[in-house]
Amino acid sequence: MHYLCTPDTFGLYMSQKVLLNAKEVNIILHRLACQLIEKHNDFSNTVLIGLQPRGVFLADRLAKILREDYKVKNIQLGHLDITFYRDDFRRGDKTLAANKTEINFIVEDKNIIFIDDVLYTGRSIRAALTAIQSFGRPNEIELLTLIDRRFSRHLPIQPDYRGRQVDVINNEKVKVNWKEHDDEDSVYLIEK
Amino acid sequence: MSELSVNHLLGIKYLNKQDIELIFKTADHFKEVINRPIKKVPSLRDITIANLFFENSTRTKLSFELAEKRLSADVINFSSAQSSVKKGETLIDTVNNILSMKVDMVVMRHPNPGAGVFLSKHVKASIINAGDGAHEHPTQALLDSYSIREKLGEVKGKKVVIVGDILHSRVALSNIYALQLQGAEVMVCGPKTLLPKYIDKLGVKVETNLRKALNWCDVANMLRVQNERMEINYFPSTREYTQQFGVNKALLDSLDKEITIMHPGPINRGVEITSDVADSKQAIILDQVQNGVAIRMAVIYLLASKIKQ
Known part of the structure; x- marks a missing residue:
């Protein structure tokens, strides 16, 4: 592991540590894809739903791997925005800005896999569980996250598929970068 | 930009381009929400909204109430016909009494211009103007522009003519402000008696020939003649008004291009617009109504998020 010291926007020095590099991210994504296939077979009754804003990159990438590397044909992929279901409306200074929801299939009786980059307090997942009910009654819902921040949960929510479990204290932040959006695949631990 | 520059929606005049x-x-996100099997989100479950209608309304009142309920707000309704206003209570007293029941937001329609501005200075609540006399009707103008954007891709550079009773219309004034803010060209068209004297000072084109106006525009927004606000005769007869300023199929078909027809409602069929035009594909009147709910949800959501807990 290597440590870097970079100035942040406030001129304060914060240190960041590489948790996963591009190669490690790639290996983990392939493992997660295989675990999904093991459970869901040909995906005929399973749909992937990436959670906005950052979970959609992981969902898109997993769908691509499943389609191209493992030749799974029936991948249905959606994006779910949870802004209007969050429990912190009016609690912060800023207006919560929404993102796009795109679910162009029926979720009734489907097996849903929620996909997000980092599982922290579990509150986003709680909101997502409420949000998805607006689209119908799924058969079951599972959760896949790339990073599981252990010991920081506010709610009894655990992932069914996890990329890497990390122990992170509260003033540290886990940042997942994606090639499509941030120029590289990597996971950093940022200490403020 | 993820926050409005204002704490109340009193008129388009007080908004900037980024706000719109x-x-x-x-509203794009809420439009998706209201087309889901379950059309409701829990965002405003701790917000209470009072709808105060001191003047009659069908569409606006229903649209606001639906928008509030789709956001899970608690709603109380008030119309002056069945209230203590008739017993002599003042506006501030009426509203303060309602606010003492812990109301966070007030949606108000009032016959007096400036009623919303007045209220915002005297009571502690977020105010949304749902029409104040002949002054402004901001949510109508927002949904009109939103419908143009949806139909034609963008508002900027489009030519919009507002036809009819400009003098008594709050929809016209709010639309002029909103369209100009977004870079559209605006023309007003109607009998001279129904055009305000200094309307050109707002930077709009003025035309009294309907055919010329329609040939110029991309969108025609047809307004109703507001007989209830007229104490004198502004034109000889309804029949003559219709002949000069009514839109019919034959007139539209004789134009060089297909224009979009809008109407804020209520329609007086056969007066400013014939039935075959109102029900044609060129008319986006019912899209406007659907967009009205999404726009009002957006306005209420954005204003409510500025109310401190």
Whole structure:
């Protein structure tokens, strides 16, 4: 592991540590894809739903791997925005800005896999569980996250598929970068 | 930009371009929400909204109430016909009494211009103007622009003519402000008696020939003649008004291009617009109504998020 010291926007020095590099991210994504296939077979009754804003990159990438590397044909992929279901409306200074929801299939009786980059307090997942009910009654819902921040949960929510479990204290932040959006695949631990 | 620059929606005059863009972007998300099997989100479950209608309304009142309920707000309704206003209570007293029941937001329609501004200075609540006399009707103008954006891609550079009773219309004034803010060209068209004297000072074109106006425009927004606000005769007869300023199929078909027809409602069929035009594909009147709910959800959501807990 290597440590870097970079100035942040406030001129304060914060240190960041590489948790996963591009190669490690790639290996983990392939493992997660295989675990999904093991459970869901040909995906005929399973749909992937990436959670906005950052979970959609992981969902898109997993769908691509499943389609191209493992030749799974029936991948249905959606994006779910949870802004209007969050429990912190009016609690912060800023207006919560929404993102796009795109679910162009029926979720009734489907097996849903929620996909997000980092599982922290579990509150986003709680909101997502409420949000998805607006689209119908799924058969079951599972959760896949790339990073599981252990010991920081506010709610009894655990992932069914996890990329890497990390122990992170509260003033540290886990940042997942994606090639499509941030120029590289990597996971950093940022200490403020 | 993820926050409105204002704490109340009193008129388009008080908004900037970024505010309108933010409202439209938020409305896009709500439009998706109201087309789901379950059309409701829990965002405003701790907000109470009072709808105060001191003047008659069908569409606006229903649209606001639906928008509030789709956001899970608690709603109380008030119309002056069955209230203590008739017993002599003042506006501030009426509203303060309602606010003492812990109301966070007030949606108000009032026959007096400036009623919303007045209220915002005297009571502690977020105020949304749902029409104040002949002054402004901001949510109508927002949904009109939003519908143009949806139909034609963008508002900027489009030519919009507002036809009819401009003098008594709050929809016209709010639309002029909103369209100009977004870079559209605006023309007003109607009998001279129904055009305000200094309307050209707002930077709009003025035309009294309907055919010329329609040939110029991309969108025609047809307004109703507001007989209830007229104490004198502004034109000889309804029949003559219709002949000069009514839109019919034959007139539209004789134009060089296909224009979009809008109407804020209520329609007086056969007066400013014939039935075959109102029900044609060129008319986006019912799209306007659907967009009205999404726009009002966006406005209420964005204003409510500024109310401190």
